[in-house]
Amino acid sequence: MDRKVIFKGRALPMLLLLPQLAVTLVFFIWPAAMAVWQSLLQQDAFGLSTEFVGLDNFAEVVADPAWRGAAANTAVFASSVAVLALGVALFLAVQADKAIRGQRFYRTMLIWPYAVAPAISAVLWLFLFHPSIGLIGRALNAAGVMWDYQLNGNQAMLLVIIASAWKQVSYNFIFFLAGLQGIPKSVLEAAAIDGARPLRRFWTVVFPLLSPTTFFLLVVNLVYAFFDTFGVIHALTRGGPGKATETLIYKVYVDGVDNLNLGSSAAQSVLLMLFVIALTMVQFRFVERRVHY
Amino acid sequence: MEDAVLARRAMARQRRGRWLAHAALALGVLVFAFPIWITLVGSTHDAATIGRGDVPLLPGSHALENFATAWGEGGGRTHTTPAAGMLLNSAIMALLIAGGKIAISLLSAYAVVFFRFPLRMAAFWTIFITLMLPVEVRIIPTYQVIVNLDLFNSFTGLTLPLIASATATLLFRQFFLTIPDEYVEAAQIDGAGPLRFFRDILLPLSVTNIAALGVILFIYGWNQYLWPLLIINDRSMETIVVGLAKMIGSGDTQNEWNTIMATAVLAMAPPVLVVVVLQRWFIKGLTETEK
Amino acid sequence: MATLNLSAVTKSFGASTVLHGIDLNVADGEMIVIVGASGCGKSTLLRIVAGLETPTTGHVAIGGREVTRLEPADRDIAMVFQNYALYPHMTVAQNMAYGLRIRGTPKDEIARRVAETAGLLGIGPLLGRKPRELSGGQRQRVAMGRAIIREPKLFLFDEPLSNLDAKLRVQMRGEIRRLQQRLGVTSLYVTHDQVEAMTLGDRLVVMHQGRAAQVASPMEVWARPADTYVAGFIGSPAMNLLGGTLAEGGAAVQLKAGPLLRFPDGPRAGGDGRPVTVGVRPEHMLRDGEALVTVALDLVEPLGSETVLHGTLASGEVLTARLPGMVPAVGSAMPLAIPAEALHVFDAESGRRLDA
Numbered sequence: 001m002d003r004k005v006i007f008k009g010r011a012l013p014m015l016l017l018l019p020q021l022a023v024t025l026v027f028f029i030w031p032a033a034m035a036v037w038q039s040l041l042q043q044d045a046f047g048l049s050t051e052f053v054g055l056d057n058f059a060e061v062v063a064d065p066a067w068r069g070a071a072a073n074t075a076v077f078a079s080s081v082a083v084l085a086l087g088v089a090l091f092l093a094v095q096a097d098k099a100i101r102g103q104r105f106y107r108t109m110l111i112w113p114y115a116v117a118p119a120i121s122a123v124l125w126l127f128l129f130h131p132s133i134g135l136i137g138r139a140l141n142a143a144g145v146m147w148d149y150q151l152n153g154n155q156a157m158l159l160v161i162i163a164s165a166w167k168q169v170s171y172n173f174i175f176f177l178a179g180l181q182g183i184p185k186s187v188l189e190a191a192a193i194d195g196a197r198p199l200r201r202f203w204t205v206v207f208p209l210l211s212p213t214t215f216f217l218l219v220v221n222l223v224y225a226f227f228d229t230f231g232v233i234h235a236l237t238r239g240g241p242g243k244a245t246e247t248l249i250y251k252v253y254v255d256g257v258d259n260l261n262l263g264s265s266a267a268q269s270v271l272l273m274l275f276v277i278a279l280t281m282v283q284f285r286f287v288e289r290r291v292h293y
Numbered sequence: 294m295e296d297a298v299l300a301r302r303a304m305a306r307q308r309r310g311r312w313l314a315h316a317a318l319a320l321g322v323l324v325f326a327f328p329i330w331i332t333l334v335g336s337t338h339d340a341a342t343i344g345r346g347d348v349p350l351l352p353g354s355h356a357l358e359n360f361a362t363a364w365g366e367g368g369g370r371t372h373t374t375p376a377a378g379m380l381l382n383s384a385i386m387a388l389l390i391a392g393g394k395i396a397i398s399l400l401s402a403y404a405v406v407f408f409r410f411p412l413r414m415a416a417f418w419t420i421f422i423t424l425m426l427p428v429e430v431r432i433i434p435t436y437q438v439i440v441n442l443d444l445f446n447s448f449t450g451l452t453l454p455l456i457a458s459a460t461a462t463l464l465f466r467q468f469f470l471t472i473p474d475e476y477v478e479a480a481q482i483d484g485a486g487p488l489r490f491f492r493d494i495l496l497p498l499s500v501t502n503i504a505a506l507g508v509i510l511f512i513y514g515w516n517q518y519l520w521p522l523l524i525i526n527d528r529s530m531e532t533i534v535v536g537l538a539k540m541i542g543s544g545d546t547q548n549e550w551n552t553i554m555a556t557a558v559l560a561m562a563p564p565v566l567v568v569v570v571l572q573r574w575f576i577k578g579l580t581e582t583e584k
Numbered sequence: 585m586a587t588l589n590l591s592a593v594t595k596s597f598g599a600s601t602v603l604h605g606i607d608l609n610v611a612d613g614e615m616i617v618i619v620g621a622s623g624c625g626k627s628t629l630l631r632i633v634a635g636l637e638t639p640t641t642g643h644v645a646i647g648g649r650e651v652t653r654l655e656p657a658d659r660d661i662a663m664v665f666q667n668y669a670l671y672p673h674m675t676v677a678q679n680m681a682y683g684l685r686i687r688g689t690p691k692d693e694i695a696r697r698v699a700e701t702a703g704l705l706g707i708g709p710l711l712g713r714k715p716r717e718l719s720g721g722q723r724q725r726v727a728m729g730r731a732i733i734r735e736p737k738l739f740l741f742d743e744p745l746s747n748l749d750a751k752l753r754v755q756m757r758g759e760i761r762r763l764q765q766r767l768g769v770t771s772l773y774v775t776h777d778q779v780e781a782m783t784l785g786d787r788l789v790v791m792h793q794g795r796a797a798q799v800a801s802p803m804e805v806w807a808r809p810a811d812t813y814v815a816g817f818i819g820s821p822a823m824n825l826l827g828g829t830l831a832e833g834g835a836a837v838q839l840k841a842g843p844l845l846r847f848p849d850g851p852r853a854g855g856d857g858r859p860v861t862v863g864v865r866p867e868h869m870l871r872d873g874e875a876l877v878t879v880a881l882d883l884v885e886p887l888g889s890e891t892v893l894h895g896t897l898a899s900g901e902v903l904t905a906r907l908p909g910m911v912p913a914v915g916s917a918m919p920l921a922i923p924a925e926a927l928h929v930f931d932a933e934s935g936r937r938l939d940a
Contacts, residue, residue: 020401100314
């Protein structure tokens with residue numbers, strides 16, 4: 001892990017590290033510490049005095065039905081986005097991995113949504129699903145489905161899930177395709193000779209061999225759904241109608257920025273940090289052991 | 294089973310497999326392209342057509358005026374900022390973030406890999422744990438730091454906090470570990486100091502990695518949403534992704550949708566072009582940073 | 585156990601034709617080795633038999649059953665791959681059992697056959713391990729086990745020994761031959777190594793540029809090569825090929841290098857002046873005899889029990905000789921004799937063998 005041949009000197013490397021460390025300390029470590037500290041404080045309504053309240057903020061947050069609702073929304077939202085984005089991407093990657101004509105064209109056409117910002121992805125889908133100007137929204141209403149994501153919470157949730165998953169499919173597709181291409185052809189041929197038909201081959205050989213990729217992507221997709229989709233929700237539904245699409249991260253924002261409830265917002269932030277740390281730990285443990293074969 | 298039947302089945306299965314692949318991929322491409330197509334088409338019609346909900350599937354004749362309006366005046370009833378300025382702001386932000394991340398990550402990876410000094414591993418781990426602290430989970434305190442440093446409404450405030458990069462540092466560290474010892478020894482024998490070695494040997498060798506990472510980071514920077522939303526409230530500094538979302542407002546039917554759609558096209562064109570044109574770098578950057 | 589029949593099998597990939605009509609009939613229990621340089625089409629032929637490729641034209645029949653268009657699964661064959669192609673996520677036992685499980689073999693019978701096969705190959709203690717925990721030789725055995733356990737009609741081997749070190753290769757070569765003879769399964773074995781080909785095959789198919797240059801027993805291929813390609817490919821060091829023309833009404837050959845040699849087995853057709861290529865194996869060269877040529881030596885390799893000489897003739901042609909014992913390299917030129925009874929005669933143009 002370390003190089004044998006190195007340069008001498010102590011001042012120079014420390015100087016080189018300075019910019020990165022300064023930014024990290026000032027904008028990452030300090031605010032994170034502040035979040036932890038603020039999560040232990042309570043401010044009065046006028047912001048005149050603060051007192052130390054221990055874990056009260058956490059107890060309050062966890063007991064708060066609004067937070068529980070947001071947690072439930074997040075669970076539904078994140079698992080739907082992950083399953084949808086992973087499933088569609090895996091299916092498309094398997095098709096693209098077959099030696100067929102036009103493979104490069106398909107690949108190019110499938111990867112560029114990665115470049116679209118989550119907030120813009122939301123805008124694009126709004127153009128389609130808007131009840132009065134959207135092509136699909138109007139078609140649904142014409143077909144007798146009462147479609148208005150601005151009024152119906154389930155429809156709003158569906159729309160943010162689609163807009164979020166749509167963008168993430170590209171990313172997953174690239175990794176699944178690379179994973180598939182990393183499986184030796186001869187192993188698949190051996191399975192064919194052993195008598196396994198394509199579908200069986202997929203579930204008994206291809207899918208198990210892809211599992212490291214799948215696991216890695218699952219973590220990445222969950223992190224994406226938890227945090228990066230803020231833009232989708234903010235641009236599309238603002239957490240509404242009601243609180244139907246308010247996720248945990250969106251609530252942190254609303255409570256901190258709009259409601260200025262710093263203690264609660266900080267406690268929620270800390271809970272989310274714990275979640276990210278846990279996910280990262282799991283992932284690194286897994287990467288260390290690399291794979292199960 | 295009859296062999297002829299088996300043979301026919303084998304062929305049918307092959308044909309079906311190929312057909313399914315093409316059909317699925319074509320459908321996939323369609324689903325992925327459809328929202329973009331509708332937006333492109335929308336940007337070529339007048340506001341009334343879209344407002345009535347009669348968005349046609351083929352382009353109209355108002356492209357020039359829509360894009361001119363979006364570019365020079367902006368659209369939306371509540372919030373009008375010309376796209377030209379917002380594009381420039383987005384470009385500045387994306388380039389500063391990508392360039393900044395690469396620069397400080399190169400330096401810190403170089404220090405960590407090629408030197409031994411006290412607290413080296415502590416510094417490394419400090420950088421490393423930023424992986425676990427995305428902006429979103431420390432919004433309020435980071436915002437307070439910016440306010441205290443008087444960086445609100447500034448490009449410094451917009452980009453500096455996003456410049457620390459554990460991923461980029463890890464990538465460069467990984468790459469530097471593969472540089473053969475002979476290069477370093479040769480440089481030392483030639484009397485080249487560490488800075489010279491960095492400039493003349495290490496940087497040229499890292500060009501591929503820098504390019505690949507640059508593509509990913511440019512897109513990352515361009516697509517920032519939450520941070521600019523918080524840090525910028527001066528409209529002249531608005532980035533296009535945030536500006537576009539603000540134009541939509543609450544999704545009112547009376548919006549100037551044609552101009553908004555033209556703005557949406559302008560907002561996604563740069564990163565999409567980067568991905569399509571620099572596809573090779575993009576894929577390399579993506580698959581290598583995330584390992 | 586079954587026969588294998590290939591008739592007029594061709595294969596083209598786009599504009600390039602890899603196989604130009606291969607005919608081959610393999611008897612029940614026979615071991616055929618397909619040998620040739622890389623790119624000769626030998627692997628493609630094997631993959632066509634396996635069902636991994638479909639021939640452009642022609643037919644494949646296993647045990648008299650037409651299988652040309654069938655999938656590998658329906659052919660009842662087993663294959664050992666060059667890189668073994670073991671399933672990395674399965675244990676050795678699971679690797680071997682996979683094909684049986686797919687065919688719905690009862691669990692206790694699978695267990696019995698896995699134990700039996702493992703015993704046969706001496707890999708019993710490895711059954712619980714994953715492929716990455718095995719050495720090259722052990723993987724090779726597992727790959728063999730996976731093929732054997734299914735008791736297929738046909739074994740296919742795709743250069744199975746080329747990833748092993750030299751010593752292990754010799755050992756495994758012997759084991760494969762013993763196993764094949766004991767089980768009596770019809771086998772097709774692809775290799776580029778002529779020693780493997782000579783030692784393993786009941787018959788050889790020497791492939792050259794998509795054609796079967798010769799199909800015959802190893803000794804036949806060595807003693808009566810069908811053309812100059814086979815003559816040069818089989819045997820080490822390679823056969824000397826010298827230019828000449830027929831003389832004395834076809835009863836003799838006038839070598840460019842000087843001497844006139846009379847054929848002891850009778851005249852060749854064509855008459856005087858017909859250009860021919862004459863082959864003589866290095867080990868058949870003699871220190872003295874009737875037809876002497878002078879060799880300007882440029883390399884002498886003493887191997888202990890014998891000496892290999894490389895040199896140039898007056899005609900400019902190169903000549904290699906393998907002589908028993910030590911040959912003192914006195915001076916730079918040395919006379920050597922070409923024995924007429926060891927000659928192979930080929931048409932100079934087509935390269936085909938000319939028999940008496």
